[in-house]
Amino acid sequence: MLTSALQLASGTPPQLLPSRELMAFTLASHILLVPFGVALPFITLVMHYRGLRRGDPVALKLARRWSAVMAVQFAIGVVTGTVLSFEFGLLWPGMMGRWGDVFGLGFGVEAWAFFLEAVMIAVYLYGWRRLKPWTHFWLAVPLPLAALMGAFGIVAANSWMNTPQGFRLDQQGRPVDVDVQKAVFTPMFGPEYWHFVVAMFLTAGYVVAGVYAVGWLRGRRDRYHRLGFTVPFTIAAVLSPVQFFLGDSAARSVFHKQPVKFAAMEIVWKTSTHVPEYVFGRLNSDGSISGGIRIPQLDSILAGFRPSTKVTGLTSVPAADRPTPAEATIVHFAFDIMATIGSVLVLLALWYAWVWWRHRGLPPGRWFYRCAAVAGAACLVTVECGWIATEVGRQPWIVYGNMRVSEAVTHTRAGGIWAVFGVVIVVYVAVFWSFLAVVLKMRTRWRVADETAAGLRAAVAPEVDTPYGPRGESDPAAVGAPAGGSGTGPSDRHPGGDR
Amino acid sequence: MMADLIAWVLVVVIAAYACGGGTDYGAGFWDLAAGGAERGQRPRWLIDHAMAPVWEINNVWLIFVLVLMWTGFPTMFQAVFTALWLPLVLAAVGMVLRGAGFALRKPSKRLARRRVFGAVFAVASLVTPFFLGAVLGAVASGRVAVGTPASAHVWTGPTSILAGLLAVAATAFLGAVFLGADARRFGADDLVGYFRLRALLAFCAVVVLGVVAVPVTHHDARHVWHGLTHGLGLLMMLLSCLAGVVTVLLVWLRAHRWQRHTSVATLALAVLAWGFAQRPYLLPTSMTVAQGAGAAHTLRWLGLVSLIAAVLVGPALFLVYRLDTQGTLEPLTDTDTVASGLPGDDL
């Protein structure tokens, strides 16, 4: 504790900033892939089921194409995730050394869940050609459960950092009497976990649907696009209102369990009742607020359902124990963007439900598809905002109330970390850019094939089988499906090109 | 003694990573050594096919290693990640490049792009095991203690460098043995001989490095050296050598049935020998297993988690490796997803 006081007196250590930036950057990158790791298998399985059940070749084609994307996405998720595990030791050795045995177990669960996930993904992705169709399907059914288990581990660890418990401190301030169950099921765990899981399904659904919404806007309105849009969009639309309530209850848990974080999210300076809500707006260092829309009483009402609810302000704790005004403003913006997008998504879902109820079909207008196309990207932004709210709102604590970020950080010199940060940015930009390029290329090749099949024989020869590998004719699930419902596509295979 | 048990779990998981991950690194090594695009086409095709379904699974062993370290022995984790900052950073960057390079190469059609991804994958497959080996060597040589600051001195000792080189050679050996067997499985008979030769060469490299290591590490890694030349450590080491020799004989005689198993045994036994030799230390000779152990309650749960993992993951792994060796796992082709070539894709 003395050392931390000294560090505070001499300002934060210089390596803190690059370490934080590096952690934030790598996490923010990894988290973009996580929705697909958690939820894409489920969405694909729904489509797969439909294809098998109804003998629908279009649905099977979609499921197969999504698996091809999953194969690449999963790999990038794995490598970026492995980096995070390294970073715990490389950037925050102080935290792992002191608390590793208190909160690390969640990661143990995560590790074996990932094991199962990796195994089942391998069987699923590579089983299309040789396994019997239903065997193949059923082997993959536990996959979404394994993904939820993996998320359990991660979120348990993170919620422990927000509301740590399950230990006692001895005289030297070291944790003793560790109680693992308590450390896993912390007060924030429930709200955080469900909010997170639903966010992942929501995001994956809207992103996948968005791809087909774009196709629709570009005039591709065949059954293939309709199906590719409807299934993921419906899943996401059903979950949107659910997420609204879960987010609301998450916010109330934050109000009860992490009052200072809540003060930052709502930029509340002084503890009081009848607190107004600010929609956006910036917190100045003297506690005044510039900009934003002020709604009297609303914050108290949201937090406790009546205007007389007392809301803790930032100044309830010493300046060294709370986010700075700049950090609070970031948290506030992140939170407001998240809540705004969450609400807009509910409206989008209602629109969809309304049209479906009245007309039993997809909304016809272009505007609906424009919104649907944007929803995916908006969800990704929301996920980032959610994590920024969670993580920046905890500042300056890495383990809330028990360890400061500055105590946890490595002693490696700042220059070295900045250099690594530079390298990581270059590597990640290259990797993500290539990943996008590969996926977009796949899409183009599929589109060209479908258009060719639809009779617009372009100047392009249909692709041969990738070289090598025996044909899979014996497998009905693997028979190339005619495209676009035209029913005249080439279900003939092109055996050329084998070497 | 729960702490000892967890320490052994850690050693076993490291051995599993050395074998599983090692095979993949070895495949990357041979990818690098396969020559130009024309000449290297067939071995690269085999490497792609053999690695694709399982490399992500093999990677999870490493996650397990890290989790066991920080949950079971947090102070040791802190010491290692502080003192060996640079090699671990380089290993992590290498890991990203390797995985991404491999994953992106497969779906790429354009030759230039495949070249770039392939080169990244292959070079990173060389770099990563070297640094991981160097880290292990640094720990074994007793240069890491609680509070040791990061410096090049920690991981540039003779034991570290040798361990790094040995890691590269051992993975190359494992990779060649497995690829040889895979070549038969995929019916690529010309590649059987190709990888047979390379397996023998890699084994020679391992032997040479091993022989050099004996005198060099005598003073540099005293405790572990003593452990490896006495008692159970010695026994494991001898068994490992035996397994290695058997592997080479099998490879030589083209008796392909068991060569994979014996090659895995070679590496796994060597890692176990290191585990025996380092007893009772986590960090020779400054921290014993008992001193470095985390909270007792956590260790019990960690034991339970490891048990569940073994029960659940064991059969799953068995299933996937079985399906894989039976040739049931095959990538989706363009025909399956109905994809079309684009002008400019030079397949």
Ligand code: HDD
């Ligand atoms: C279980 C641990 C854990 C999890 C699941 C997350 N984080 Fe976190 N994050 C940390 C553990 C952590 C950390 C290591 O504890 C940091 C470093 C400094 C800090 O306070 O917490 C951190 C910092 C940190 C910062 C910098 C805060 C600052 O300005 O100081 C950002 C922006 C994020 N994280 C963003 C994310 C994102 C986008 C996540 C989505 C996956 C995420 N975090 C999940």
Ligand code: HEM
């Ligand atoms: C600090 C935080 C994190 C760490 C240390 C971490 C670690 C990892 C690791 C090591 C992997 C690779 C596993 C493998 O080899 O199969 C991985 C992948 C994955 N991570 Fe993370 N991760 C973090 C954040 C998250 C979060 C917040 C989630 C949300 C649940 C998440 C979900 C996943 C999923 C689903 C995968 C599987 C790969 C994929 O499908 O993309 N991770 N992560």
Ligand code: HEM
């Ligand atoms: C009106 C809607 C929403 C509200 C009120 C809300 C509220 C919150 C709150 C209070 C947190 C912080 C929890 C903490 O500090 O521990 C949070 C985190 C988060 N939010 Fe939301 N949210 C909403 C919508 C969404 C949507 C639509 C998504 C994604 C599609 C999303 C994704 C996330 C994520 C990923 C986190 C971080 C994980 C977590 O802590 O749960 N949120 N949200």
